[in-house]
Amino acid sequence: MGSTAYIQLPVIDFTVLNDQNPNNGVWDSVKTEVLQALQEYGCFQANISGVSPESQESVYDAMKQLFELPFETKSKNISTRMFHGYIGKSPLVPLYESMGIDEPDSEKQIENFTNLMWPQGNPQVCKDIGLYSKKLMELDAMVMKMVFESLDVGMYYNEYMELRSYMIKFNKYRVPNLKEPDMGLHPHPDSGIMTILHQNDVEGLEIQTKDEEWLKVKLSPKMFIVMVGETLNVWLNGRLHVPYHRVVMTENNTRFSLGLFAVPKTGKLMKTIEVMANEEYPPCFKPFDYDEFIKFLSRGGQGKKKYAVTAYCGVLN
Numbered sequence: 001m002g003s004t005a006y007i008q009l010p011v012i013d014f015t016v017l018n019d020q021n022p023n024n025g026v027w028d029s030v031k032t033e034v035l036q037a038l039q040e041y042g043c044f045q046a047n048i049s050g051v052s053p054e055s056q057e058s059v060y061d062a063m064k065q066l067f068e069l070p071f072e073t074k075s076k077n078i079s080t081r082m083f084h085g086y087i088g089k090s091p092l093v094p095l096y097e098s099m100g101i102d103e104p105d106s107e108k109q110i111e112n113f114t115n116l117m118w119p120q121g122n123p124q125v126c127k128d129i130g131l132y133s134k135k136l137m138e139l140d141a142m143v144m145k146m147v148f149e150s151l152d153v154g155m156y157y158n159e160y161m162e163l164r165s166y167m168i169k170f171n172k173y174r175v176p177n178l179k180e181p182d183m184g185l186h187p188h189p190d191s192g193i194m195t196i197l198h199q200n201d202v203e204g205l206e207i208q209t210k211d212e213e214w215l216k217v218k219l220s221p222k223m224f225i226v227m228v229g230e231t232l233n234v235w236l237n238g239r240l241h242v243p244y245h246r247v248v249m250t251e252n253n254t255r256f257s258l259g260l261f262a263v264p265k266t267g268k269l270m271k272t273i274e275v276m277a278n279e280e281y282p283p284c285f286k287p288f289d290y291d292e293f294i295k296f297l298s299r300g301g302q303g304k305k306k307y308a309v310t311a312y313c314g315v316l317n
C-alpha cells in the first residue's frame with residue numbers, strides 16, 4: 001500500500017541563472033535554497049531550461065521501444081559494475097526492469113548501447129539520449145558546485161569532481177497482478193554521489209521525510225528530482241540528509257522513469273574532505289572503495305543499520 005499524501009518538496013528554479021550574464025546575487029540565493037533543501041529533505045525538484053518537451057518525449061518513446069525488445073537482446077546490456085546493466089525477471093523486484101549506460105558523456109558509449117539494442121542503428125535516439133544526459137550532467141555539476149561553495153569547501157570542488165563518473169538508467173515498472181504486492185522498488189537510499197530522477201506520466205515515487213513519513217512525489221514532467229546519495233554524505237562528513245525512497249505501483253499503468261546517477265569512478269578511494277571533520281563535527285567515516293562497498297551491500301552486509309555506508313565504513317563500528 002502506497003501513501004496517499006504528497007510531499008511538498010522545495011522547487012528550485014535554475015532557469016534564473018543566465019550563462020551569458022552571471023549574476024552572483026542570483027547564484028548565491030539559489031545556492032542557499034539548494035543547501036537548505038538538501039539538509040532538510042535530501043532532495044528537491046529542479047526546474048531547468050534546455051530540455052524541450054520534444055526531446056523528452058523522444059527519450060521516453062525510445063525507452064518504451066527498448067523494453068519491448070526480446071529478453072535476450074536486453075540481456076546484452078552488461079556492465080563491469082554491479083547493478084549498472086540490464087536487470088529484469090528478478091524475484092526480489094518482479095515489477096521492475098532496468099537498463100543502464102555507463103559514461104553517457106561519451107558519444108561512443110551511447111552509440112555502442114544503441115547499436116547493441118538496434119543492430120541497424122538508431123542515430124536519432126542516440127542523439128536524444130546524448131542531449132538529455134548532457135543537460136542532466138550540467139545540472140549535477142551546478143548543484144555540486146553550489147553545495148561545495150555553501151559549505152565553504154569550494155576549493156575542493158575540482159578535485160572531487162575528478163572522482164565521479166555518470167550512468168544513465170532507464171526504468172520500467174509493470175502493473176502488479178491481483179496477487180502481487182504493489183512495491184515496484186523497495187525502500188532504499190541511493191549509494192552513489194547524487195541522483196537526478198524524472199518520472200513522466202505515471203507517478204509512483206515516494207520519499208520518506210526525516211520524521212519517517214512516506215509521501216508521494218507529485219508528477220510534474222517538467223521537474224527533475226535531485227537527490228543526495230550516501231557517498232556524497234561521506235565526502236561531506238554527514239552534513240546532508242540522505243533520503244530513503246521507494247516506488248509503489250498504485251496506478252493501473254506501466255510506469256517509466258529515468259535517472260542520471262553520479263557515482264564514484266572505479267578504483268578511487270572515497271574519503272571525507274578533511275576540513276569537513278572538526279571538533280564540532282567529529283569524523284564519521286573511514287575511506288572506502290565504492291565497488292567493494294556495493295558488493296558488501298549486495299551481500300546484505302548492512303544488517304539492521306539504516307545506512308549501509310555506516311555499517312561499511314562508519315568510524316564507530
Ligand SMILES: O=C(O)CCC(=O)C(=O)O
Nearest residue numbers: 171197199205247257259
Ligand atoms: O523510478 C524511480 O522513480 C526511482 C528509481 C530509483 O530510486 C533508483 O533507480 O534508484
Ligand SMILES: [Fe+2]
Nearest residue numbers: 188189190245
Ligand atoms: Fe533510488
